[in-house]
Amino acid sequence: MIRVTISVPPRSYQAIIESGLLQRSGAHLREILGQRKQLFVVTVPPVRRKWGKTLMASLTAAGFAAKLLEMKDGEPYKKLATVEDLSEKLSRMGADREAVVIAFGGGVVGDVGGLLASLYMRGVDLVQIPTTVLAQVDASIGGKTGVNLRVGKNLLGTFHHPRVVLIDPAVLRTLPEREFRAGLFESLKCGVIGNPELFHRLQNLQIKKLRTDVASLEWMIAESVKLKAEVVSSDEREGGLRRVLNFGHTIGHALETETSYRQFLHGEAVAWGMIAATRIAAVMNKIDQAAASQIIDAVMSLGSLPRVEVRSRNIVQRLQADKKTRDGAVHFVLPQKIGKVEIVNNVPEDAVIQALNELRQLSRNS
Ligand SMILES: NC(=O)c1ccc[n+]([C@@H]2O[C@H](COP(=O)([O-])OP(=O)(O)OC[C@H]3O[C@@H](n4cnc5c(N)ncnc54)[C@H](O)[C@@H]3O)[C@@H](O)[C@H]2O)c1
Ligand SMILES: [Zn+2]
Numbered sequence: 634m635i636r637v638t639i640s641v642p643p644r645s646y647q648a649i650i651e652s653g654l655l656q657r658s659g660a661h662l663r664e665i666l667g668q669r670k671q672l673f674v675v676t677v678p679p680v681r682r683k684w685g686k687t688l689m690a691s692l693t694a695a696g697f698a699a700k701l702l703e704m705k706d707g708e709p710y711k712k713l714a715t716v717e718d719l720s721e722k723l724s725r726m727g728a729d730r731e732a733v734v735i736a737f738g739g740g741v742v743g744d745v746g747g748l749l750a751s752l753y754m755r756g757v758d759l760v761q762i763p764t765t766v767l768a769q770v771d772a773s774i775g776g777k778t779g780v781n782l783r784v785g786k787n788l789l790g791t792f793h794h795p796r797v798v799l800i801d802p803a804v805l806r807t808l809p810e811r812e813f814r815a816g817l818f819e820s821l822k823c824g825v826i827g828n829p830e831l832f833h834r835l836q837n838l839q840i841k842k843l844r845t846d847v848a849s850l851e852w853m854i855a856e857s858v859k860l861k862a863e864v865v866s867s868d869e870r871e872g873g874l875r876r877v878l879n880f881g882h883t884i885g886h887a888l889e890t891e892t893s894y895r896q897f898l899h900g901e902a903v904a905w906g907m908i909a910a911t912r913i914a915a916v917m918n919k920i921d922q923a924a925a926s927q928i929i930d931a932v933m934s935l936g937s938l939p940r941v942e943v944r945s946r947n948i949v950q951r952l953q954a955d956k957k958t959r960d961g962a963v964h965f966v967l968p969q970k971i972g973k974v975e976i977v978n979n980v981p982e983d984a985v986i987q988a989l990n991e992l993r994q995l996s997r998n999s
Contacts, residue, residue: 635649649798652801655691659696670697672692674702675736702726711781715745716748720753723749733796740771743768750778764804766816767899771857814840815904821904822907825928825971826972830856864877886955891947904935913984924968945990952985964976
């Protein structure tokens with residue numbers, strides 16, 4: 634069992650990582666929540682069908698009266714109407730201020746369940762039990778909650794940290810392979826940002842093996858969680874430092890929006906974004922060619938990615954439009970070497986266009 638502490642004063646909480654943890658989740662929660670009784674598990678049908686019984690049995694065995702609430706599956710349901718609907722259900726089920734919301738699913742459930750917990754009766758306790766690679770290595774840590782608006786993603790949200798994050802890598806067994814791979818890119822991102830050993834382990838990885846190699850999976854998730862926990866602990870609300878977590882996300886987000894979120898899973902868009910950022914760093918002489926090639930090869934070795942067919946001009950325009958909603962500059966997180974990145978605000982447009990042209994080329998040849 635690996636425990637990682639996330640310190641966000643006045644309170645800190647832990648992420649507990651262990652294969653088989655879901656079956657013991659009731660006992661852990663009893664320890665953390667004391668005599669509280671009312672637990673409300675928010676989930677989606679695929680997760681309930683595969684793992685709902687295991688979780689509910691463990692909660693019941695620990696003496697909790699736990700109830701299940703379902704939302705529809707998928708990013709389109711990450712919207713305020715879902716939070717409202719779940720709130721009505723909570724109320725009808727008798728949830729009061731002492732209620733605890735358990736977000737049991739991928740990043741979508743984590744974000745919706747988190748927002749629900751932060752709003753219901755002006756805030757009730759939250760527990761995160763993430764069930765995708767992306768949610769285990771990234772989304773469940775850091776306290777960000779949110780839903781999408783028609784005009785853009787994640788525009789409505791709060792900070793609401795969970796009491797505990799329970800991470801069971803065994804539940805990843807039922808995750809579709811494409812989702813599994815896509816999540817790994819966020820872990821590789823952590824390696825490039827600040828953990829060379831994690832980078833090298835992922836670089837030499839055979840994904841099929843990893844899916845059944847419990848010890849490696851636990852280690853990889855724990856190292857990613859540690860990195861995010863460190864960054865979040867030192868900079869809870871995203872001043873300077875938290876921005877390093879956006880490595881690969883500047884171009885990644887632009888690719889996602891340009892393709893209306895239909896072509897790439899989030900991790901896949903970030904994968905292309907990491908390649909683009911690395912090429913930009915190389916063009917600007919901020920990283921040596923050998924390290925740049927290592928990063929690009931590592932990304933490509935984690936599996937085939939959907940093709941990039943967007944026009945470079947459109948992506949540049951999207952970055953410009955984004956600028957207004959940020960603070961007047963396009964921030965790029967560029968790698969300096971494996972394990973170190975820097976934030977750069979003055980990337981020339983030419984360098985971006987060149988990198989995008991290279992992405993298209995690379996994606997045609999792969
Ligand atoms: N709050 C944050 O800090 C943060 C960080 C990164 C991403 N996010 C958000 O996370 C979301 C993406 O999360 P995601 O990639 O986990 O997608 P997701 O939640 O949509 O899950 C992907 C799919 O996998 C299914 N699934 C989940 N666990 C499963 C399991 N164990 N077995 C079988 N199927 C399973 C889900 O039902 C869904 O169909 C985005 O909305 C993104 O904005 C939030
Ligand atoms: Zn991401």
